[in-house]
Amino acid sequence: MRYLFEEYAFDTARRELYRGTDAVAVSPQVFDLLDYLIRHRDRVVTKDNLIGAIWQGRVVSDAALTTRLNAVRSAIGDSGEAQRLIRTLPRKGFRFVGEVREEREVAGADDAPERAPAIPDRPSIAVLPFANMSGDPEQEYFADGMVDEITTALSRFKGLFVIARNSSFTFKGKAVDIKDVGRRLGVRYVLEGEVRKAAGRVRITGRLINAATGTHIWADRFERDMTDIFALQDEFTLAVVSAIRPKLVQAEIALASRRRPEDLTAYDLFLRALQQVGPSTREGLAQGLRLIHRALELYPRFAAAAALAGACHAENVVRNYTTEPQFEREEAVRLMRLALSLDDGDPDTLASAALISALLVGDCETEIEMSDRAVKLNPNSYRAWHCRGWVLKIAGQPEEAIRSLERAMRMSPLDPETFAALTGMGFALLELRRFDEAIIAAKKAQRLNPCYPGPYRCLASAFAHLGRDAEAREAAARMLELDPAFTISAWSARSQISKTADLMIEGFRKAGLSE
Template sequence: MSDPVAVSRKLVAVFAADVEGYSRLMGADEVGTLKGLTERRAILDRLIGQHRGRIANTAGDSVLAEFGSAVEAVQCAVDAQIALAEANAGLAPDRRISFRIGIHIGDVMVRAGDLFGDGVNVAARLQSIAKPGGVCISGTTYDQVRKVLPMTFVDLGVQQVKNIHQPIRAYWVSAPSEPQAADPALAAEADALPPLPDKPSIAVLPFQNMSGDAEQEYFADGMVDEIITALSRFKSLFVVARNSSFTFKGRSVDIKEVGHTLGVRYVLEGSVRKASGRVRIIGQLIDAVAGTHLWADRFERDLVDVFALQDEIAGAVVSAIEPKLLQTEIANATRRRTESLTAYDLYLRALQQFNATSREGIAEALRLTKRALELEPRFDAAAAMAGICHMQRVLFGYAVDPQFERNEAVRLSRLALSMDDGDAEWLADAALISAFMVGDCESAIEMADRAVALNPNLFLAWHCRGWSYRIAGNPGEALRSFERAARMSPVDTRLHLTFAAMGSSLIELRRFDEAILAAKRARRQSPSYSASYRCLASAFAHLGRNAEAREAAERVMETDPTFTISGWIARGGQENSKVQIEGLRKAGLPE
């Protein structure tokens, strides 16, 4: 007689199915739901048996089965959803009993016939990602079935799901065509669902009016309008239009369903409360595919000028979530398998390397952007980044052939603008290259001012405007732009560049103590960034703090071993850094 507590292990295709909205259905009609569930379980059980599967665990509305073949498991799941859709035909949408199915190949523990372990947990998480009436499979399952089954697979990217340490690559599955007997309403709905765009995609839902005053509804709606408009200025984002987002107004929604319906990965929701001359906005950003919270914050202001307040809070919300979206997309890209890379994946990986501003990071960013341009020669974002990489190799002393790098920076910048001369990011990049590589400060300022006008919420626009004015010899205006950039994106990974630039501007204004504080902030964020130590060496020397100036000068040479003052000037853009250069000489750095 077998031991009922004995545990064995085996590798199987785990099939997890669960009814969508089961509690709601039972609350509305217990008898009818139980009868419908029994009928559908008979269909599911029959098909599992026909495809040589074994039902292991069942509880309420859920079914867990194992298959020796991934092909049989996926074919069974698709056949089951077609048969279940037929059973739902003719029923009102709120009476349909629809299953979600997830499949994963994994190692499981078996005890008394029941399945346990990570393989089961992953299948269950995939089931939760699936659409009602849909099938979601893991990347390992996809690898086994993609060349065998004549089905459509939609790549959902890498998913970070609850209580699973390693991220999971997921795919939606559908049959190549739906049978005539299937519910036409469901088929039309499935066909109409838009795919996820190949860049960060977001919908902003109507904010809830928490003021207890229906008359204040206009303010909450206006707040969302401002946020959508501000987000729409970022060409790197796909933003769903207001009319689509507002179809969910006044409804209790499932965020995953919002994402499915609108074809977006991220959803921003929030609330507005006005009382006693104050307004409080609470916002939260959700990954609609994984169902996880990425960010939440509260903004509170005095209610003085309503429209100015809407602009201010919209800017604050956008400045907080845009870097978070980008960081999440970069993290997703770095987890994707190499063979599945697209031009956009290469661009995201390049961005991660680019932000490090190290010799190796810039070289790798340049390699990745060039690969992206080989795949997509008209990829403006990759062209713009490649241009900035060439510029930085000159400015940071990494260039073997500085003139070639200068020419490439200008060429790639013009290529990006030729594809879209109204993009704030490409204008900002072009302004920087014009100022540093060409020395045309008038053109740089004109482009930087246009970039800020096009997207006043863009960190890069303010940062590049600051440098355009700084190189033109106006450190006061430059400082105001750098301070605005720092306020725009307080958690940006590139802030060490801005803080060091602030330090440089403050030195030219002879505000040496403040320059030291700014340079130390840059150093804390990026200890290997040489510009921080140049600022410190110069400012300390001007203040007569010679020991600290010499220590900072030593760090300049450690981070930039070939540094000379004349070489730094020759790299470009330092003609109006007379006070800083004077301080570098006092600190003892080589001429």
């Protein structure tokens, strides 16, 4: 069934909304609300009707319901003030009052107009066939193989909607308009590129483009010796995916930040929260938690949001940002378990849950198993390798921890979380008595985030072990500015980190920090 009103077409079979020929992106919950209101337009529907139909009777606040209805209105060019199409009747309910025509589509009709698919409510990308610039038709297999590898690697990120190879390859060998490609495939981003092979060298050029505007988000060139063809494809795939994945997230955060508060979806709120919690400041974590809880109100089954909320509560405990450590600890573990119950097959959710558990529970065998499963599910995930590094450090395996953290940083050298990975590496190096290297890692972390206390702890301990007492006291003093209530016993009680940090604690004592 298609419902036509004003310039809009609402297709219930394809779950698509169009304004003229342009697809309107709507979240699944917004779609279901609009569907319910249109199908029951002959009567006033109550708040309880909507909650029963859309939220299956779960508790939903008035504010959350209002936010969702405003999102429905915005999608169809209406507003709470105008109420041109959806009217609120005080103390009664809501009614769709627009004039609607119904159109039933005949299956297999040859004259049905081609319509663009709706753009998903999450990052969506198509990888076009890379042009073979070698002048050698036999190199087509290498160019096509690169696209296959990149498409497969991107599809492992469950937060991405990736167009399958068969659809992307319909554009092979054609001069294309990127905006048209984005419209026809229903994606927000397009990756295109060229492969050139000559004199035993291969060069790949890639460009990530916003399909709606045609603007470049990222572009880079990679060149290597043509040795083992399959190893080379793996290397290029890792380089390209590691480069464009953060750019996609940054572009989505920028898009969410431009939207009006009343138009935000659960995913928009999640993106805004990611931006807030990244630096691990007290204020950022508090604001991030407020945004995530709003996201969970809108979409209670949002596993990634539950995992992020759990990680924020765990950070509050570890950083000593809370006056209620027991409550924060319990919330972190509760949300970790909720995230796993919703989606234990998402590598980033698994990785976050493993780290929360490692910090606050201390079941090493389970935590390592979850971390290993996360990197197996997506070997291209920076977060999976980063969390695995910390899990292994806490479990008392510093050598393996360093290898995981190095791999994470090699994959995403400009990642916003690099300061935390370097801190974990510093802790692991210190436990291996590689004090000079620990200092190098900690200084890099401190430069990236001067407000993060972890690097100063590492520096105070490492300097003290080397007998560089003045530098140890200076690092300890800087750490106390950031964490005034620090004592060795309180730090040891916060998390499981201290259980395998004997040398660090010994260094704290040498640096003159209080017991």
